[in-house]
Amino acid sequence: MYVPKKVTMVEVGPRDGLQNESKALPHTVRIELIRRLQAAGLGMIEAGSFVSPKWVPQMADTDLVLQGLSLDQGARYPVLVPNMKGFAAALAAGARDIAVFAAASETFSERNINCSIEESFQRFYQVCDAARRNGIAVRGYISCVLGCPYEGDVSPETVAAVAKKLLDAGCYEISLGDTVGVGTPTKAQTMVRAVSALVPVEKLAAHFHDTYGQALANLHSVLNLGIATVDSSVAGLGGCPYASGAAGNVASEDVLYMLNGMGIDTGVDMAKLVAAGRYICGLLEKQPVSKVSLAWKEG
Secondary structure, X not given: OEOOOXXXXXXXXXXXXXXXXXXXXXXXXXXXXXXXXXXXXXXXEOOEXXXXXXXXHHHOOHHHHHHOOOOOOOOEOOEXXXXXXXXXXXXXXXXXXXXXXXXXXXXXXXXXXXXXXXXXXXXXXXXHHHHHHOOOEEEEEEEOOOOEOOOXXXXXXXXXXXXXXXXXXXXXXXXXXXXXXXXXXXXXXXXXXXXXXOOOHHHEEEEEEXXXXXXXXXXXHHHOEOOOEEEEEHHHOOOOOOOOOOOOEOEHHHHHHHHXXXXXXXXXXXXXXXXXXXXXXXXXXXXXXOHHHHHOOOO
């Protein structure tokens, strides 16, 4: 058993969180949220995605978001790029970090991005090659690593094979996403062990949703296997599009509280993180999903 002494928290609220909220916020608000998250000590913050605003209106004007940020102040702002059209837009906006999304489920891949897993990689290879030529870092994501809303159980070996292909394509890190939030600790460990047989564990990240209230337990279980990068969303932004009314992304505040209690260093300030979550929830006219935020008392 190996528990890392330091964990990198990757904040996905401004992208994965806001894209699943019903209310679309202007780019100026999204910039302010990112600035507050950076001030809290987060150094890796998803800034948005270059997808069609027709399909994801919440991510419109991601180019303006990037242009409104100081890209030379140490923080990194990855943006989702689904294809070469998205890459060209990201490049023009000055992006230095991008992300590509694969799936471990054929049905999910077909319904989410209208192509098979193999066809999706033909797009990713082009994007990764262009990124390499332009000095842009690429992070890889895999959806449905612990279950699919259409197919049910997903084989750990399938997840491992997709992760290896992303690594070979040039991704510096692979984020393992429990998109539906159906995983449990034992299943999470089984999956990570299968993936780490093909991809070094230091190149893996955990991206767990909290639909069934298992996200923190699942994160704890894979921290024990050496995972040292965790994705989370401030205030638990996002919901779960595959389970009506359910929680979605695990809340950053709750993850930080657990890591603090384990004596793990993150460099993130809880009070400032809670304040950032309350700021954005006020504009969304909703309560934070984060248990810590609801319990937190100032001073």
